[in-house]
Amino acid sequence: MDTVFLQGLELRSVIGVHAWERAFAQRLKLDLRLAVDTGAAAASDDLADAVDYAALAEQLTQTAAAADCQLIEALADRLAATVLSxxxxxxxxxxxxxxxALPAATDVGVAITRSQQEAP
Known part of the structure; x- marks a missing residue:
């Protein structure tokens, strides 16, 4: 299995448990590592045989913008489901x-792994 990755995608979403957090769409960053068989794309050199990461990035941006989650875990799960579609x-x-999210920390977040076997 091969890996396609996308790093540092900027998203905006209403997220948080406190009222002040939910008053505006917050800036988030997303990193993805996708397990994909790239053999067909390598052989054909055709985007139709590859993961169109520009289209996927747009889909993820829309999913985040439409979400209204309290927890980052919930949003991460929704984004993973979008990827696995x-x-x-x-x-x-x-x-x-x-x-x-925390003034004393340089970063806060969640890392999850999901697969087609787990997808609904």
Missing amino acids: HAAIQSVDLTLHKPG
Whole structure:
């Protein structure tokens, strides 16, 4: 299995448990590692045989913008489900960062792994 990755995708979403957090869409960062068989794309050199990461990034941006989660874990799970809606992606390692969540920390977030076997 091969890996396609996307790192540092900026998202905006209403997220948090406190009223002040929910007053505006917060800036988040997303890192993905996708388990994919890239053999067909390598042989054909055709985007139709590859994971279109630009289209996936747009889909994830829309999913985050439409979400209204309290917990970063819930949003991460929704984003993973969006990734796995693409049958060619066997699994995803997803890290969702919430910069500025704790003033004394440089970063806060959650890392999850999901696979097609777990998808509904």
